[in-house]
Amino acid sequence: MAxxxxxxxxxxxxxxxxxxxxxxxxxxxxxxxxxxVARTARECVSCGNIxxxxxxxxxxxxxxxxxxxxxxxxxxxxWAMERTGAFTGRYHxxxxxxxxxxxxxxxxxxxxxxxxxxxxEAVTEVILALNATVDGLTTAHYVADLLEGRxxxxxxxxxxxxxxxxDYLDDGTIGAALKARRRL
Amino acid sequence: MAxxxxxxxxxxxxxxxxxxxxxxxxxxxxxxxxxxVARTARECVSCGNIxxxxxxxxxxxxxxxxxxxxxxxxxxxxWAMERTGAFTGRYHxxxxxxxxxxxxxxxxxxxxxxxxxxxxEAVTEVILALNATVDGLTTAHYVADLLEGRxxxxxxxxxxxxxxxxDYLDDGTIGAALKARRRL
Numbered sequence: 001m002a003x004x005x006x007x008x009x010x011x012x013x014x015x016x017x018x019x020x021x022x023x024x025x026x027x028x029x030x031x032x033x034x035x036x037v038a039r040t041a042r043e044c045v046s047c048g049n050i051x052x053x054x055x056x057x058x059x060x061x062x063x064x065x066x067x068x069x070x071x072x073x074x075x076x077x078x079w080a081m082e083r084t085g086a087f088t089g090r091y092h093x094x095x096x097x098x099x100x101x102x103x104x105x106x107x108x109x110x111x112x113x114x115x116x117x118x119x120x121e122a123v124t125e126v127i128l129a130l131n132a133t134v135d136g137l138t139t140a141h142y143v144a145d146l147l148e149g150r151x152x153x154x155x156x157x158x159x160x161x162x163x164x165x166x167d168y169l170d171d172g173t174i175g176a177a178l179k180a181r182r183r184l
Numbered sequence: 185m186a187x188x189x190x191x192x193x194x195x196x197x198x199x200x201x202x203x204x205x206x207x208x209x210x211x212x213x214x215x216x217x218x219x220x221v222a223r224t225a226r227e228c229v230s231c232g233n234i235x236x237x238x239x240x241x242x243x244x245x246x247x248x249x250x251x252x253x254x255x256x257x258x259x260x261x262x263w264a265m266e267r268t269g270a271f272t273g274r275y276h277x278x279x280x281x282x283x284x285x286x287x288x289x290x291x292x293x294x295x296x297x298x299x300x301x302x303x304x305e306a307v308t309e310v311i312l313a314l315n316a317t318v319d320g321l322t323t324a325h326y327v328a329d330l331l332e333g334r335x336x337x338x339x340x341x342x343x344x345x346x347x348x349x350x351d352y353l354d355d356g357t358i359g360a361a362l363k364a365r366r367r368l
Contacts, residue, residue: 002249005217024311026207039221040208045267049318054188054257073350076350076351077349077350077351079226079351080350080351080353080358081350081358081362083355083358084355084356084358084359084362085355086358086359086362086363087362123322126245126338127362127365128359129350129362131348131350132344132345132346132347132348132349132351133347133349134269135187140368141334141368143277144368152367153367153368154365154366154367154368155362155365155368156343156358156362156363157342157343157344157360157363157364157365157366158318158341158343158344158345158346158361159340159341159343159344159361159364160340160341160342160343160344160345161316161342161343161344161345161348161353161354161357162316162342162354162356162357162360163259163316163317163354163356164315164316164345165315165317166256166257166258166260166261166264166265166313166315167261167264169264169345170345170346170347170348171267171268171269172268172346173346174265174267174268174270174313174340175269176341176346177339177341177342178265178268178270178311178313178341179270179341179342180341180366181311181338181339181340181341182338182339182341183336183337183338184312184325184328184337184338184339184366
């Protein structure tokens with residue numbers, strides 16, 4: 001338990017004790033649910049999302065716009081985009097970012113698979129929703145170069161977050177927001 | 185001392201004790217500096233920044249672009265913009281936001297003074313760098329309506345902050361960043 005993210009040895013001990021005390025209502029059902037997930041969970045063959053079938057519910061949904069493809073780093077980011085309810089297209093999960101240090105190359109991220117999808121699904125716009133970190137930006141530039149001329153590539157806007165106060169924002173964000181200012 | 189922001193009664197006592205112990209090196213010079221500031225500090229007659237003369241150093245600097253005016257909520261935001269070094273124009277400090285609850289109207293924010301400056305200084309673009317809070321957005325809309333047709337009004341871009349990871353951002357920010365996506 002102590003190897004779970006966010007749980008130190010101390011809180012792991014507390015959680016284990018809690019589970020053991022309520023083994024009837026909590027530990028048994030949890031063990032069953034975990035076994036069930038371990039048996040059925042796999043990656044969507046199309047987008048890389050977590051699924052119980054070959055296709056995840058999003059890829060299998062005929063109502064999702066097929067021409068729009070949102071590239072995210074991992075499944076957590078896909079869930080974050082889905083929570084907003086603002087995106088109606090489909091996803092493509094890279095499973096990481098390019099990294100020369102960790103020896104992660106284009107093949108490891110399934111970029112050939114992304115290129116194949118663009119042709120096969122008649123994609124008109126690829127939205128890069130990668131993290132605004134150094135690794136994320138490097139990967140975004142690589143993917144944008146790779147797809148240039150074949151499809152329209154856009155990325156999430158950079159700027160002031162909702163509720164953000166200038167006084168507490170870093171200089172880079174204010175600078176980016178100033179450069180990308182828009183007409184009212 | 186306990187009435188300073190960020191100082192509770194306990195830390196105020198510690199600070200006072202520290203000052204009294206070193207009254208020679210610390211308390212005397214600090215008192216003199218404070219008296220000096222209290223005597224000389226005032227508002228820049230043009231922009232509302234803190235100044236020691238009638239005009240603040242920014243308004244008095246002939247190298248600052250006169251056609252570009254950046255509207256900020258208070259002096260702290262002006263300093264935040266200046267820290268980025270990305271803005272070469274001049275400022276206009278509102279000193280607050282419109283608020284029906286607190287009975288703050290357009291006159292209290294010196295909006296007539298802003299309108300006068302736009303004519304007098306041949307301003308071509310007003311950049312609204314207000315906080316992305318409800319009050320800030322309300323004020324931005326009011327100012328944009330007020331100046332419509334007389335000068336180009338822009339605002340800071342909303343989106344993902346530098347270093348931001350999607351998984352930790354609120355839905356509103358991701359939604360705004362998606363809507364304002366830009367071509368790469």
